[in-house]
Amino acid sequence: METNIIPRKGGFNFDNYKRNLFLEQKGLTLPKVTKTGTTIVGALFKDGVVLGADTRATGGSIVQDKDIIKISYIAPNIYCCGAGTAADTLFTTALISSQLELHRLTTGRQSRFNSAETMLKQLLFRHQGHIGAALILGGYDINGPVLAHIYPHGSSEHHPYITMGSGSLAAVSVLETRWTKNLERQDAIDMVKDAVEAGIFNDLGSGSNVNLVVIEKNKTESLREYSKPTPHHPKNCDYKYKRGTTAILKESIKDLVVVTDGEAMDIS
Amino acid sequence: MECLIGIVGKDFVLVAADATATSSVNIFKTDEDKSRDLNKHIIMLYSGEAGDAVNFAEYIQRNVRFYGIKNGIELNPKAAATFTRRELAQSLRSRKPYMVNLLIAGYDITKTTPHLYWIDYLGSSIEAPHVAHGYGSYYTVSFLDKHHHPDLTLEEAKILIKKCIDEIKHRLILNLPDFKIKVVDKDGIREIVI
Amino acid sequence: MSPGSYNGGAVVAMIGKNCVAIASDKRFGVQMQTIGTEFSKVFPVTEKSYVGLPGLTTDTQTLQEIFRFKANMYKLREEREIEPRTLSKLVSSTLYERRWGPYFVHPLVAGLDKNNQPFICAMDLIGCITETCDFVVGGTSEENLFGICESVWEPDLEPEDLFETISQALLCSIDRDCFAGWGAVVHVITPERVITRTLKSRMD
Numbered sequence: 231m232e233t234n235i236i237p238r239k240g241g242f243n244f245d246n247y248k249r250n251l252f253l254e255q256k257g258l259t260l261p262k263v264t265k266t267g268t269t270i271v272g273a274l275f276k277d278g279v280v281l282g283a284d285t286r287a288t289g290g291s292i293v294q295d296k297d298i299i300k301i302s303y304i305a306p307n308i309y310c311c312g313a314g315t316a317a318d319t320l321f322t323t324a325l326i327s328s329q330l331e332l333h334r335l336t337t338g339r340q341s342r343f344n345s346a347e348t349m350l351k352q353l354l355f356r357h358q359g360h361i362g363a364a365l366i367l368g369g370y371d372i373n374g375p376v377l378a379h380i381y382p383h384g385s386s387e388h389h390p391y392i393t394m395g396s397g398s399l400a401a402v403s404v405l406e407t408r409w410t411k412n413l414e415r416q417d418a419i420d421m422v423k424d425a426v427e428a429g430i431f432n433d434l435g436s437g438s439n440v441n442l443v444v445i446e447k448n449k450t451e452s453l454r455e456y457s458k459p460t461p462h463h464p465k466n467c468d469y470k471y472k473r474g475t476t477a478i479l480k481e482s483i484k485d486l487v488v489v490t491d492g493e494a495m496d497i498s
Numbered sequence: 499m500e501c502l503i504g505i506v507g508k509d510f511v512l513v514a515a516d517a518t519a520t521s522s523v524n525i526f527k528t529d530e531d532k533s534r535d536l537n538k539h540i541i542m543l544y545s546g547e548a549g550d551a552v553n554f555a556e557y558i559q560r561n562v563r564f565y566g567i568k569n570g571i572e573l574n575p576k577a578a579a580t581f582t583r584r585e586l587a588q589s590l591r592s593r594k595p596y597m598v599n600l601l602i603a604g605y606d607i608t609k610t611t612p613h614l615y616w617i618d619y620l621g622s623s624i625e626a627p628h629v630a631h632g633y634g635s636y637y638t639v640s641f642l643d644k645h646h647h648p649d650l651t652l653e654e655a656k657i658l659i660k661k662c663i664d665e666i667k668h669r670l671i672l673n674l675p676d677f678k679i680k681v682v683d684k685d686g687i688r689e690i691v692i
Numbered sequence: 693m694s695p696g697s698y699n700g701g702a703v704v705a706m707i708g709k710n711c712v713a714i715a716s717d718k719r720f721g722v723q724m725q726t727i728g729t730e731f732s733k734v735f736p737v738t739e740k741s742y743v744g745l746p747g748l749t750t751d752t753q754t755l756q757e758i759f760r761f762k763a764n765m766y767k768l769r770e771e772r773e774i775e776p777r778t779l780s781k782l783v784s785s786t787l788y789e790r791r792w793g794p795y796f797v798h799p800l801v802a803g804l805d806k807n808n809q810p811f812i813c814a815m816d817l818i819g820c821i822t823e824t825c826d827f828v829v830g831g832t833s834e835e836n837l838f839g840i841c842e843s844v845w846e847p848d849l850e851p852e853d854l855f856e857t858i859s860q861a862l863l864c865s866i867d868r869d870c871f872a873g874w875g876a877v878v879h880v881i882t883p884e885r886v887i888t889r890t891l892k893s894r895m896d
Contacts, residue, residue, distance in 0.1 A: 242791055242792060244790075244792060244793045246790055248591060248592065249591045250793055250794070253695060258694060258698065259694050263820070287820075297824075316816070320820060320821075321819070360792065469844045471853070476855070476859040476860060477891065478889045478891060486885055488884065584757070587750050587754050618722065620748070621750035621753070621754070622720070622722075
């Protein structure tokens with residue numbers, strides 16, 4: 231019994247796997263996980279890279295979260311958009327981000343885009359597509375701005391503009407129309423914003439707001455809620471219940487002790 | 499299909515288990531005792547796959563007994579139920595899980611309160627005033643819900659459990675001719691005949 | 693039949709003005725048969741943070757044991773109580789560790805942090821955190837709860853108003869869910885006290 235409570239050092243745990251197979255054989259269907267159901271976009275411009283994402287998370291047809299952040303921090307000069315199984319994208323990027331941080335502390339140098347890309351794709355390849363993370367990685371290092379997409383099976387490609395997720399079909403039309411070489415910064419931001427909005431309005435899996443990250447040489451700017459194309463209209467009246475509406479059978483109140491810091495002891 | 503019933507009274511727990519041992523379509527015997535005494539004040543009733551059930555029950559029995567010997571203090575019913583649940587939940591993650599449904603009835607001698615726990619083969623455990631396992635539960639749960647009250651005396655409980663058993667014999671398509679009935683209270687565990 | 697609806701249950705958490713509330717139904721059943729009516733799916737981890745674990749009951753109970761153990765170990769190591777946000781990461785990584793053999797639960801975490809700032813979040817069964825500043829829901833009544841919470845929740849509710857809002861939201865949702873109901877319990881956590889109330893509800 232003790233073996234189950236000793237903290238593990240890391241890695242995945244398959245203890246429940248057999249049992250879940252057994253439950254499946256008994257006719258239980260596995261529940262849904264939260265998907266990003268996403269529109270994510272990335273584009274290179276004259277001297278940097280813009281990443282953009284919508285903010286909707288779905289579980290089946292339910293909107294689980296209206297304001298999720300899909301652009302994860304990898305390093306100060308590298309960010310990553312995630313599509314697919316939400317938990318996978320979040321944990322995968324967090325894992326690589328922490329490894330890069332340690333690497334930077336060891337070497338004292340800026341993280342290279344290639345390191346992040348290789349570490350991500352090797353992790354994904356190792357798990358043979360079972361980690362459902364589809365990523366757009368953008369960064370700026372000594373080689374200038376770079377943009378790549380990484381598929382769940384571990385393949386990656388570099389492109390000047392990329393979109394992924396269920397809204398990519400809508401977004402790609404905007405990119406195909408508007409992307410040119412050496413775009414100005416603001417033009418690139420506007421284009422990415424419009425591409426994500428195309429996903430928000432035309433793809434049911436994408437919605438809510440547009441988050442952007444602009445990475446340039448020695449400068450990264452995070453533009454949260456750069457555009458809010460679907461504002462929530464406040465209610466004109468409220469539905470507040472009168473106090474005493476709910477019938478109570480039993481009540482117990484636990485008073486908490488409020489601890490305040492006292493005067494520092496005089497040690498002069 | 500086997501049947502286990504438990505009723506908590508004012509200062510006791512009354513439990514009943516059918517006494518039929520079956521395999522496939524055959525009845526082997528009708529005086530099987532489907533229970534094990536975990537210690538002086540805790541009894542465990544089991545049903546499920548024949549080998550699994552007895553094996554698991556005796557495994558728990560010996561561990562609870564051993565705890566008492568080792569520490570010089572007996573587990574209370576809640577601790578015994580928590581331990582049993584955990585073992586069952588753990589076993590479910592193994593290659594060959596135990597397919598056992600359990601009732602744990604006990605009398606907490608320090609708090610002087612009776613307790614009854616219902617545990618299923620998945621490792622869900624709840625404490626309840628009246629519970630049942632098996633097809634018989636479809637008749638008994640509703641019946642007991644109607645007639646159970648917290649100040650139940652042993653005489654009243656005997657009448658209730660007799661009515662439950664009669665209903666099972668009367669309505670259930672399966673033949674469960676005999677039940678073993680036991681009571682747990684401050685004096686320990688004893689079998690009673692109704 | 694999914695593992696989430698095998699035993700049934702509903703949990704909801706809401707943020708108010710300097711307070712949070714978390715509420716759960718009390719039914720325990722096996723498919724369509726109700727076995728117990730005293731099974732709350734919400735457990736205290738520290739004085740001011742609670743975790744709700746609707747889902748398959750065996751996993752609810754196993755995880756409750758694990759989280760109590762881990763939070764106590766944290767307290768011993770760090771010599772302070774775990775903050776609700778940290779607790780949510782602990783829950784999340786415990787679940788993601790079992791990415792391919794998950795526990796069938798839909799956890800909710802609610803609490804006040806050391807500055808008494810409200811915190812709530814929900815997770816899917818593999819630990820994807822959804823942190824919001826209004827409400828989070830889980831269990832078999834999830835869809836019902838989403839609907840009514842979206843309508844009745846409003847910002848800056850005082851503890852007593854928050855209690856009414858969360859109670860009514862839960863009671864209405866479980867009335868339209870066969871697998872949940874049979875009593876409900878609400879915890880309202882404020883900087884000064886934790887108020888726990890058992891609600892009168894339909895028992896069918």
